[in-house]
Amino acid sequence: MKWEVVIGLEVHVQLSTVSKIFSGASTAFGAEPNTQACNVDLAYPGVLPVLNEAAVDKAIHLGLALGAKINQKNVFARKNYFYPDLPKGYQISQMDLPVVEGGQIAILVGDEEKIIRVTRAHMEEDAGKSLHEDFHGLSGIDLNRAGTPLLEIVSEPDMRSVDEAVAYAKALYTLVTWLGICDGNMQEGSFRMDVNVSVRPQGQEAFGTRREIKNLNSFRFLEQAAKYEIQWQIDTLEEGGKIQQATVLFDPDTGETRMMRSKEDAHDYRYFPDPDLLPVRISDAWIARAQSEMPELPGQMKARFAAEYGLSAYDAALLTASLAQARYFEAAAKASGQGKLVANWINGDIAARLNRDGGDILACPISPERLAGLVARIADNTLSSKLAKQVFEALWESDLSADAIIERDGLKQVSDVGAIEKMVEEAIAANPKAVEEFRSGKEKALNALAGQVMKASKGKANPAQVLEILKNKLAG
Amino acid sequence: MSLTQQDVARIAKLARIAVTEQEITAVGQQLNDIFGLIEKMQAVNTDHVEPMAHPQDASLRLRADAVAESNRRDDFMALAPQAEAGLFLVPKVIE
Amino acid sequence: MINATLKALSQQLAAGAVSSEELARHYLDRIDALNPVLNAFITVDRDKTLLDARAADARRAAGNAGPLTGVPLAHKDLFCQQGWKTSCGSRMLDNFVSPYDAHVVEQCKAAGMVTLGRTNMDEFAMGSSNENSWYGPVKNPWDIQAIPGGSSGGSAAAVAARLTPVATATDTGGSIRQPASHCGVTGLKPTYGVVSRYGMVAFASSLDQGGMMAQTAEDCALMLNVMAGFDKRDSTSVERAAEDYARDLTRPLAGLKVGLPREYFAEGLSPEVARVVETAVAALKKQGAAVVDVSLPNTALSIPSYYVIAPAEASSNLSRYDGVRYGHRAAGYTDLIDMYEKTRAEGFGAEVKRRIMVGTYVLSHGYYDAYYIKAQKIRRLIANDFVEAFKSCDVILGPVAPTAAFDLGSMNNDPVEMYLSDIYTLSVNLAGLPGMSVPAGFAANGRPIGLQLIGNYFGEARLLNVAHQFQLATDWHTRAPAL
Incomplete structure (x- = not known):
């Protein structure tokens, strides 16, 4: 059976603000653990979020660059789940009314240009990090990253090959760094990709069941992970198996994907509008200003x-x-x-x-x-x-x-006719055999003679002139 | 509407609150009483009513992008149930 | 001195008749004597208090005193205060010494007020009787068999027993007005957004509002002048020009239109509360106020709407208590999830757990529209009722609670019965309006009964004016329990 691949991407772009999205703590990378996590980031009792204007501004720039609709009223919602790197027990994100809706980006695969549609882009806060090196069988939690502004950019499932997926990811990467809204440092996690992959028999309209590969931070891993996953899904189906919707992780060491153990119980995120934050309203003037700043x-x-x-x-x-x-x-x-x-x-x-x-x-x-x-x-x-x-x-x-x-x-090309004629004459005189061959119709012999001239000029003679003068002399 | 014991167990799990078998029964009864009260609002027609999330129909105020916090790790770590090397320690996190 | 108002203490301090340290010692001694019975305070720290008091005296000596410099107060145990345990009445935060100050605390410090201690409360402000505190129930100073009301029961009892001249409090569904009513003190819940929520441990973010309790409306006005104010750290704090909330206190009531919502005088209201309210209305009429019949038709729906919205927000607000960064962590557990579940099962009391579960359920997949959105739509209807009512009156008047304080332990196993008693206070929070409770009489058993006054948005000065004028004509607010 011929299989068609369907891929969609969710890309988490860290916005290059100096302070966090809801607090005044620094976003600088690489500080000692928990030295850039303030009481708001640590979710102390009684603390409240205050939105960073620059995060919204950067989101607007991306929206305009994608030709998307900017929702002039957009709303933050809470996504509730428990995880040690998520201090509040919820992530402030956007659900029903994201800042950016729609839009598209062109990719080039071979000589073919293709349009990939963007579903939406929404602002949210990054989580902290669980460090897995061993603290006597425990995990260490560093919340410096908690609250770093993210823009999650969600594509339509428009990609039909791994090459297209990589081209889309690269095009998006180019755009966000081009706009200066992201520093593009992939090793530091500034641009992280989740890839939704499914396959379906060629010609079938309904999508197959998808699996989501989480948290890829290089284009090479994206390519390897998607390729492995596609082959795994095709093999599974061809062996008569079924694909279960799942979230998987890519292991760069083995080149394989595996199910996330922590996500086994079905999530129920209980989204609702964050009562600590009012709707964000973006004025026409703000959009106009962003438009005027567009490179x-x-x-x-x-x-x-x-x-x-x-x-x-x-x-x-x-x-x-x-x-x-x-x-x-x-x-x-x-x-x-x-x-x-x-x-x-x-x-x-x-x-x-x-x-x-x-x-x-x-x-x-x-x-x-x-x-x-x-x-x-x-x-x-x-x-x-x-x-x-x-x-x-x-x-x-x-x-x-x-x-x-x-x-x-002294690398100037010699174009002095007299000097070249002299070298040509010397070459003709010194290579009677080659001259004979050329005259008997062996065109290649001309190259050998020209090579001699070039050698004599230490490569400086103008090759076109050498050939022309050689031909004239030999014809004469 | 009536919450089953499974419903109660599921909610408790979502809320990360340990409940014993006995508690499930007792809590289930109380929750059903509370929902009996809550259900009264279903009798009201609220078509074309805009949900009200907030007392004020205002817009969010934004702050300028500037670092305004300094490092207070020592103060915060002193309050942690378990910490080491500037990290909060928890039972092993499994991805 | 025991019965001195904030105003009087302020004057005595200014006149040098008493020092801040003397005042602090006086109240601390009284707390030492009476708190073992009343349980109004969770934390008292004599050394810290006296340090504050001496600093206030030094400030006065240096000529930098404000009107309330050196005046003692008590904070409800949910306003984060640096260096003080901020427990929120919960085992979860029993070991939590706040590393930062709430905006309210900052404002009080800036005014030079002296913290006497931290008052008891229903856990995470959830309750109407103060029986939900990890630290045990507060006793009503008028009758120690009675509940003081909740959730700010410790603040109400402390003011009533004259353990402090004023106490901060919060009101999410009546938590200032109802205990103020039950303890015979004056309480004000301002318009949502007037007092910053920064550093106020959250129960339900769109409903919570800080306020105060004192002996008189005038004291509430002085205190609101200190507590109110724009705070950029609270995105819902309202940016308005500063105002003097005492400016209208002396305004006569002639021409005032008092709205009586007929739904507040229907079935369920005890005859003695009805009688107290009617007597108060008569007093106001005598002062020149006109009475207008108004309707708040969706009043009964405030209960289901509130008991969806508040638990929903609470279920999310309380997710941060997970035993990772601060607060209680269970002693024994097998893995991460077990640590969460045991920590939260141990750290939270029964009522908090119930509300978290209700909130979790109404937000869960498939139920969100039927409960949460529905409740928000009803919230709109309720707010619209007030908009309509205020077209024909200046303030709305009614009961605070259907009855005077009930007996401790009498409603322990019936959350629904308890919720129903919030009927007259919830709507105000859903709409975000200011409300007051003003002492207006007593039940036959000697327990106090308050009168509720509801103002229009940002109508605090008018509300305080009406309450002050009422207190000029009555003496209920001057009555103190025999202790």
Whole structure:
């Protein structure tokens, strides 16, 4: 049987505020346990929540970027359950009236663009952490994270492959970091994904029973976990088994998913509007202000890059994977006037280097201006592609400009006709066999002769000129 | 409406309150009496009435995003039933 | 001095006739003598009190005294007070020494008031008799066989027995007005949002409101001037210009329209309470007030509506008591869930557990609309009734409770019977209005009976005006129990 995969994502984005969503405690990561948990975060008797304006503002920005509806009246509700990292015994979240409803985001899988619909995004507070290292058989609770603002972004089950799911997650990641509403630090848990996976026979309309993989904090784990889960579900069904709705965890060590033991008893969260908080009302003016602050979005910038610089959709998508990358590209493209060449360098040699070193564009030692200097010398034929690579290496290792490197290392391409003619004549004289072969119709022999000329010029001769002069001389 | 013993046991479980078999019976009776009282509101037609969550029809006031709290861990830990190394200790948490 | 009002003490302190320390010692001695019988206080700490008192005297000497500097008071044991046990009448918080101050406590400290101790109460403010306290019931100073009312029974008994000139209290469904009525003192529950809930241990967030009890309406006004005020830490605190709640006290009652809701004088009201209220109405008429017949047709529904909303909010508010960060934790348990269940089974008393279970049930899957939403719709109907009634009157007048205080232990196993006795007080909380109880007479058995006055939103000054004028014409509020 052919199976179709159905995937939806719930992404928890930590909003990059300095203080918590309902208290004045710091959200900075990495502090000593419980040093950033105030009486409100610890749910002392009598304490009350007061909403952080910046959390709402960031939610509005995301909503606008997704083309979603901003609910100008939205309501906080309590989600009740007992867990040691949840001090109040309820999480303040949003249920019936979330801040953002609807919206969509475009993803690129191969050359295909696809629209993934967003159901909603709601504000809520993060929980603390249970540390599982052993305290004489006990768990330690650190509540520094408790109360960190989250935006939970829920997609429709619109994805039909793991690649689409990863592309959606990456597109969302790009957007929230682009907007500056999330620091994007996935190791620190700033962007955590829950994936709902189900399979159904190809052609069947009804969804299969889904299982939810909780709390994935890297795109690689997302990919591995979803792949494993899909195969497990297909195997189970093909063996005549049934899928039970469940919440599962992914174990990166084994690459497998397993049922969460703590969630076995069915939850009844008893949502109701939080009586400590009144409805949040968002004015037209606030939305207008947020709209006016909106940067050019990745999708818009991608389209503009393609049109303005003659780039492929693929190249434009790579360049707009992050705001920093897009800005880098645009600065170098403007300085050199050579968008296509700049794109090739960024998506080619620079990406390979950064990938090898495990950094992003911000870690690139070559400034956009210096890259533009290199590209300009390629465009005006000062550098052959071979010399350009040499200059690129030197740019990476030093602070010099491309021109200074060319000057220092004498890497200027030789385009002086007289000098090249002389070298060509010497090559013809020294290689009678190759000349004979060429004249008897072996086109390849020309390359061998050109190679000799290039070698004699120490790689500096303009290769196009060398070929042209060679042909003329041999024909003569 | 009448709550069964299973209902009472389920509610107690949700509320994380241990109840003995005896208590379930006694509490069940009291809860049924209370619900007898509560059920009286079902007789009233409330179509087209907006639920009232709060005495005031006001909007939420927001605070500026600023850190206003300092570290008081020692004060708080002194009140904890069980703590070590700045952490609250609880029986093993199973995920 | 025993019967001195807040006003009188303030004047004596200002005149240097008495020091704050002398006053504090006087009340502490009286507490020592009478509290073993009355059980009105959970915690008294002589050293702390005297420290406060000396500081107040020093402040006065330095010329920085305010009107209430050096005046002693007692706090209901649910206002968090740094360094004081804040138990909420519960075993759950028996070991909880608050690391921070409630807004109300801060305000009283800023005024220079001196804390005598912490008053007993029904556990987590749930109860109408004060029999639900982990620390045992409070006795009514008028008759120690009688309940003092609840949940602020300790505050009411302490003021009635002159163990303190004033006490803070809270009112979620009548917890200020009903004990004030049963103990023959004056109590005020302000409009929801006037007094900050920050640091007030929550029972039902949309209903809870802090207030006070004292001998007179004038004292309540002075005290409200201290307690009220915008607090940015409570999102439901109302941002309004500060007002002097005593400003209208001397205003004559001529032209005042007093609404008598016919539903408050129907079946269930004891004849002696009816007689007391009628006598009070006659007194007000004599002072120039006009009586208007009004209707609050959904009064009876306040009971089911309240007993859904309050337990629902409470069930969630009380989830934080889990034995993890503070408070009681059971001694023996097998695992995490067992720790939770045993801790909460041991830490909470029967009534609290009952309400948590009711609240859990009405919020649970499949029942939310039928109970919680339905109750909120009825809440709207009840609030609308008041809006309508206040179109034709300035204040509403009625009984506080159907009877005078009943005997201790007489309703122990009948929560429903107890709930029914809240009939005249619950609506005020559901609507969020201000209400008062003013001493107005006695039952045949000598137990006090109060008169309820209900004001329009933010109408505290008017309400206090009516109560003060009533107290100028009567002397019920000056009667004190023989102890």
